Amino acid sequence: xxxxxxxxxxxxxxxxxxxxxxxxxxxxxxxxLHIGTARTALFNFLYAKKHGGAFVLRIEDTDRExxxxxxxxxxxxxxxxxxxxxxxxxxxxxxxxxxxxxPYRQSERIFSYKKYLEKLLFEEKAFYCFHTEKELANEKKxxxxxxxxxQHICTPWRDLPKRDAEKKCGAGEASIIRFKMPPTSAxxxxxxxxxxxxxxRGQVHFFARLLGDFPIAKSSVEPLYNFAVVIDDxxxxxxxxxxxxxxxxxxxxxxxxxxxxxxxTKNTIGDTIPPWEYVHLPLILGPDRSKLSKRHGATSVxxxxxxxYLSDTLFNFMALIGWNPGDAREKMTKEVLIKxxxxxxxxxxxxxxxxxxxxxxxxxxxRSKTSDELFEIARPYFDQAGISADAILLKxxxxxxxxxxxxxxxxxxxxxxxxxxxxxxxxxxxxxxxxDEDVAQSLKKSAECIAGMTAPFNKExxxxxxxxxxxxxxxxxxxxxxxxxLSGKKSSPGPFELLEILGREVSLRRLxxxxxxxxxxx
RNA sequence: GGCCCCGUCGUCUAGCAUGGCCUAGGAUGCCAGAUUCUCAAUCUGGAGAUCGCGAGUUCAAAUCUCGCCGAGGCCA
Numbered sequence: 001x002x003x004x005x006x007x008x009x010x011x012x013x014x015x016x017x018x019x020x021x022x023x024x025x026x027x028x029x030x031x032x033l034h035i036g037t038a039r040t041a042l043f044n045f046l047y048a049k050k051h052g053g054a055f056v057l058r059i060e061d062t063d064r065e066x067x068x069x070x071x072x073x074x075x076x077x078x079x080x081x082x083x084x085x086x087x088x089x090x091x092x093x094x095x096x097x098x099x100x101x102x103p104y105r106q107s108e109r110i111f112s113y114k115k116y117l118e119k120l121l122f123e124e125k126a127f128y129c130f131h132t133e134k135e136l137a138n139e140k141k142x143x144x145x146x147x148x149x150x151q152h153i154c155t156p157w158r159d160l161p162k163r164d165a166e167k168k169c170g171a172g173e174a175s176i177i178r179f180k181m182p183p184t185s186a187x188x189x190x191x192x193x194x195x196x197x198x199x200x201r202g203q204v205h206f207f208a209r210l211l212g213d214f215p216i217a218k219s220s221v222e223p224l225y226n227f228a229v230v231i232d233d234x235x236x237x238x239x240x241x242x243x244x245x246x247x248x249x250x251x252x253x254x255x256x257x258x259x260x261x262x263x264x265t266k267n268t269i270g271d272t273i274p275p276w277e278y279v280h281l282p283l284i285l286g287p288d289r290s291k292l293s294k295r296h297g298a299t300s301v302x303x304x305x306x307x308x309y310l311s312d313t314l315f316n317f318m319a320l321i322g323w324n325p326g327d328a329r330e331k332m333t334k335e336v337l338i339k340x341x342x343x344x345x346x347x348x349x350x351x352x353x354x355x356x357x358x359x360x361x362x363x364x365x366x367r368s369k370t371s372d373e374l375f376e377i378a379r380p381y382f383d384q385a386g387i388s389a390d391a392i393l394l395k396x397x398x399x400x401x402x403x404x405x406x407x408x409x410x411x412x413x414x415x416x417x418x419x420x421x422x423x424x425x426x427x428x429x430x431x432x433x434x435x436d437e438d439v440a441q442s443l444k445k446s447a448e449c450i451a452g453m454t455a456p457f458n459k460e461x462x463x464x465x466x467x468x469x470x471x472x473x474x475x476x477x478x479x480x481x482x483x484x485x486l487s488g489k490k491s492s493p494g495p496f497e498l499l500e501i502l503g504r505e506v507s508l509r510r511l512x513x514x515x516x517x518x519x520x521x522x
Numbered sequence: 523g524g525c526c527c528c529g530u531c532g533u534c535u536a537g538c539a540u541g542g543c544c545u546a547g548g549a550u551g552c553c554a555g556a557u558u559c560u561c562a563a564u565c566u567g568g569a570g571a572u573c574g575c576g577a578g579u580u581c582a583a584a585u586c587u588c589g590c591c592g593a594g595g596c597c598a
Contacts, residue, residue, distance in 0.1 A: 136598085137598075140523095140598065143523075143524085144524085146523095147523060148523085148524080149523080150523070150524060150525095150597065151524085151597090201527075201528095205526090206526075210525065211525095211597095244595095245526095245527065245528090245594090245596095246595055247595095247596085248595075249527095249595075249596040249597065250596080250597095280527085282528080283594075285594080287533090289594070290595090291594075291595070320535090321534075322534095326536080327536085327548090328536085328548050330550090347534095347535080348527080348529095349527090349529065349594095350528075350593095350594070351533090351534065351535090352533060354533050354534060354550080356533075357533070357534065357549080357550045357551075359550095360549090360550060360551080361550090363562090402562095403562050403564090404561065404562035404563070463558085467558080474559090475558060476559040476560085477559085478559080479558085479560085480560070481559095483560070484559095484560090487560095489560085489561085490560065490561075492560075492562095493561085493562090494558095
């Protein structure tokens with residue numbers, strides 16, 4: 001059960017006794033749905049679904065300085081779009097909830113935190129600290145300079161009688177509430193280690209002493225993160241705390257709080273066991289291997305959505321960051337992902353969010369859609385590009401563009417020439433070493449050929465007729481100028497496909513224009 | 523500064539608990555060829571990792587042990 005090296009995975013997980021799973025995710029109200037948050041949500045979701053458990057969504061909005069309503073809506077609709085559905089949590093855009101442990105917004109659970117805060121205060125496991133920020137900063141500075149651990153042992157306030165502390169509070173003195181590091185004893189000497197088990201990393205040890213008297217609330221109605229989550233996890237009957245690796249250092253604090261509230265048990269080797277399992281996921285990194293953040297570019301699900309990535313793509317791709325099914329499969333449906341997901345196979349090291357591979361996967365998903373499905377998804381991008389036309393026509397064009405499409409946002413650029421006469425340079429019409437005269441001849445011949453064609457204007461028929469008339473010879477010399485005349489682009493679908501869609505009249509007009517361009521002397 | 527975590531192709535990774543099947547496999551990206559012009563798609567091939575470094579154990583180490591280094595995270 002213990003890791004022996006940094007690389008090997010040595011855990012044999014036993015979930016046979018697990019009846020129900022309740023995982024949770026607590027998105028901070030920082031605006032958009034960050035890729036990292038979404039990935040954490042996804043892993044929680046996959047794990048819960050795999051084991052028939054509930055996925056709980058909790059909103060951390062105790063910081064009331066920010067306007068959280070709009071932010072919350074963004075985050076929730078982002079998750080919804082990805083297909084990560086929560087069994088319990090807030091309803092989008094409303095004040096109601098689904099689930100038995102409501103409310104799921106921390107701002108509405110203050111009464112609960114207050115209750116436990118007062119309990120800890122009463123039992124003298126927590127206390128009011130009256131140090132000023134300046135005093136604290138000075139202490140830290142001194143500690144760093146003398147190279148000793150940065151920690152705050154809060155003398156004299158940790159031993160101030162509760163009544164006196166309350167008096168000071170009543171007098172308006174600024175204070176925060178701190179957790180009182182348990183006194184050392186023979187049983188638990190000052191260097192005792194706090195050990196917790198992480199499903200991905202095995203046992204992780206911390207020296208409890210180094211934590212000092214850490215803060216848990218700004219006041220009895222303003223709990224801090226480390227305190228609030230413990231209360232929520234307990235009250236919401238959470239069984240699996242699955243979160244990012246950046247929370248590892250928070251874990252011993254939370255363990256201590258849970259222990260102080262009497263929620264932990266001891267296992268056979270004396271470890272303190274909370275009523276839930278810990279799982280710390282590897283971080284998603286930017287190209288420079290630091291935690292993915294704004295300076296790396298697009299970091300929110302919304303930005304990827306707007307760029308024309310499909311929700312299937314993102315769902316699949318995020319699942320593959322730090323996890324794989326153990327075989328060569330990469331493109332997997334949500335159902336397969338749920339079926340195959342396992343925490344044992346989750347990676348320990350962080351992974352760079354590689355958009356090149358994302359592009360490839362998105363192309364895969366785009367190609368796997370039927371033309372109707374793709375059309376529905378692509379609709380907003382037609383609008384965005386200012387293209388409006390008959391649905392049947394749009395569908396045909398989309399089908400032509402489908403194999404070369406990586407992101408839907410590129411759609412307009414790729415198909416604009418179908419709707420507007422393309423602008424291009426004379427040189428583009430030239431195939432290899434053709435002279436101006438050759439180009440003109442080629443175009444003339446194509447034009448004659450097309451002019452002589454009658455319905456049906458169908459690409460197979462067109463192709464056959466065309467080659468019959470052109471005969472053998474350099475196909476490029478015939479096809480390249482024709483295709484450029486029609487599309488005005490270096491790369492595009494084939495000329496016969498274009499002819500079929502553009503139709504006889506439009507095609508001839510474009511050919512005529514190309515001819516004029518080729519004949520021009522500049 | 524302290525603590526914690528991590529380290530296999532550029533990138534995502536397989537292999538590591540049970541050392542030999544690994545002259546390290548796959549995918550992506552890149553390069554080349556095939557495919558009725560181009561691009562894409564598709565198919566075929568290629569380059570790309572002395573498994574962070576160093577020592578040790580062993581007949582044998584990516585895999586076990588020790589040391590070092592590097593990078594990241596958290597604490598304000």
